Amino acid sequence: MQSKIEIIQGDITKISVDAIVNAANTSLLGGGGVDGAIHAAAGRELLQECLTLHGCETGQAKITKGYNLPAKYVIHTVGPVWHGGSNKESQFLANCYRNCLKIAEENNIKSIAFPSISTGVYGYPIEEASDIALKEIVSFLMTHSSFEKVIIVCFGERPYHLYCEKLNKIILNSQ
Numbered sequence: 001m002q003s004k005i006e007i008i009q010g011d012i013t014k015i016s017v018d019a020i021v022n023a024a025n026t027s028l029l030g031g032g033g034v035d036g037a038i039h040a041a042a043g044r045e046l047l048q049e050c051l052t053l054h055g056c057e058t059g060q061a062k063i064t065k066g067y068n069l070p071a072k073y074v075i076h077t078v079g080p081v082w083h084g085g086s087n088k089e090s091q092f093l094a095n096c097y098r099n100c101l102k103i104a105e106e107n108n109i110k111s112i113a114f115p116s117i118s119t120g121v122y123g124y125p126i127e128e129a130s131d132i133a134l135k136e137i138v139s140f141l142m143t144h145s146s147f148e149k150v151i152i153v154c155f156g157e158r159p160y161h162l163y164c165e166k167l168n169k170i171i172l173n174s175q
Contacts, residue, residue, distance in 0.1 A: 059095035079118030
């Protein structure tokens with residue numbers, strides 16, 4: 001199971017997988033950070049398809065084609081804005097990962113790449129967010145064998161090292 005999880009540092013719009021996850025806003029019409037980069041790389045057709053989806057609620061996910069991206073699909077999910085942790089942020093963030101993996105499985109997606117959802121402009125602390133992300137991914141992979149590869153794409157050195165450290169602890173604790 002651990003061999004199915006890979007952590008890399010890079011640009012999610014350049015990753016060749018079946019699907020990439022977009023840390024979107026509720027409109028699904030593009031924004032800053034990962035969302036803006038994905039929309040820019042995918043091209044205008046992505047925006048046109050997103051217009052037909054009529055937005056997305058926090059914690060939920062919707063799928064579109066990948067258009068000009070190397071990925072065949074984009075799974076859009078809306079992470080929670082951090083308000084100190086007392087507004088069910090952890091539940092919403094966990095739902096993002098669960099719902100993306102569920103949609104991926106429903107669409108026979110074998111490889112998927114995630115950004116660190118909500119840790120940019122939404123202000124979710126990376127230490128807590130990485131725990132939730134890895135817990136949800138590992139838990140899903142333990143009960144669903146359809147995935148060949150789940151990649152976490154970190155933008156920056158600190159998130160990369162943090163995710164690697166936490167994944168190594170999970171691996172050590174499971175042996």
